[in-house]
Amino acid sequence: MSAASSLSEIAAELYTQPLGDFIAARNARAADTSDKALATGIRALRKPSVAAWVVNVFASERASQLGEALQLAAELREAQEDLDAKALAQLGRDRRALTARLAAAAADLAESRGERVTPSTRDAVQQTISAAFFDPDAAAAVASGRLVRELEPTGTFADAMDTIVGGGLPSAPLAPSAPPDELKARRARRDAERAVREAEQARERAARDAAKAERVAEEAAGRIDDLTSRVAELEKELDRARREAEHAMTDAADASERRAEASRAADEAENAVTAARAALDALDGSR
Numbered sequence: 001m002s003a004a005s006s007l008s009e010i011a012a013e014l015y016t017q018p019l020g021d022f023i024a025a026r027n028a029r030a031a032d033t034s035d036k037a038l039a040t041g042i043r044a045l046r047k048p049s050v051a052a053w054v055v056n057v058f059a060s061e062r063a064s065q066l067g068e069a070l071q072l073a074a075e076l077r078e079a080q081e082d083l084d085a086k087a088l089a090q091l092g093r094d095r096r097a098l099t100a101r102l103a104a105a106a107a108d109l110a111e112s113r114g115e116r117v118t119p120s121t122r123d124a125v126q127q128t129i130s131a132a133f134f135d136p137d138a139a140a141a142v143a144s145g146r147l148v149r150e151l152e153p154t155g156t157f158a159d160a161m162d163t164i165v166g167g168g169l170p171s172a173p174l175a176p177s178a179p180p181d182e183l184k185a186r187r188a189r190r191d192a193e194r195a196v197r198e199a200e201q202a203r204e205r206a207a208r209d210a211a212k213a214e215r216v217a218e219e220a221a222g223r224i225d226d227l228t229s230r231v232a233e234l235e236k237e238l239d240r241a242r243r244e245a246e247h248a249m250t251d252a253a254d255a256s257e258r259r260a261e262a263s264r265a266a267d268e269a270e271n272a273v274t275a276a277r278a279a280l281d282a283l284d285g286s287r
Helices: 003-014 019-031 036-043 050-061 061-082 087-112 119-134 136-144 160-163 180-283
Strands: none
Touching: 003 036, 003 050, 003 136, 003 160, 019 036, 019 061, 050 061, 050 119, 050 136, 061 087, 061 160, 119 136, 136 160
16 A cells, blocks of 8 residues: 555545544654555644534545436536526525535534534535535535635636645545446437427527518518508599599680670770760760
């Protein structure tokens, strides 16, 4: 067994010991180790925070439950890129509910071992588990059972693993438990389901467009009928107006002839008046 692997195993044991006994247990273990390099590594192990210790105890004693949750989280991280907004919102609610249940279970387990877990510690435990759900390196750190400190729910952890985990780097991040063929089939099914959704949405859009086009066509047909009727009415009015114009032109011609006759009669009457006045004047002059 190599020194590195021995150190990780010893760290996993120490990080689940009662917190109050950690320093004494760590120093005693280092003193009992004949390998100077290993003893140095043991003495360098830092005491975990309360929240980190709670998570370590849960990872050690509920490894199967935590492992299943982290594997599910890994599969959900892979699947969420294909989800729509509504499904993503539901996924977020489900994640929060699951992390809350796991954090509560971890806190209850720690309290059963005599450790007082405050509300702020419970929150830190839940945030640490939430970080493991979002980041594969955080998931590996949580599953190792060798956390030194709690984790924030956001961020990346690959470059800070030596400050997060004691006793050496944890094993590779957890991968989904499903075999590659099953994952491939699951991706293919998601792709097919997405294609079905998109086709259904396209069909609905086409149906809406067709219904709108039908309404537009019906409205246009109605307007054509109305305008055709209106054209017919206007043509009738135009015919009447033309006939009335013809009558008016005839009346105007008749009136022009009557006006000419009246003018001639007026001229003749004027001449007659002039002649009569001249005759009268002649009579008056002969007296």
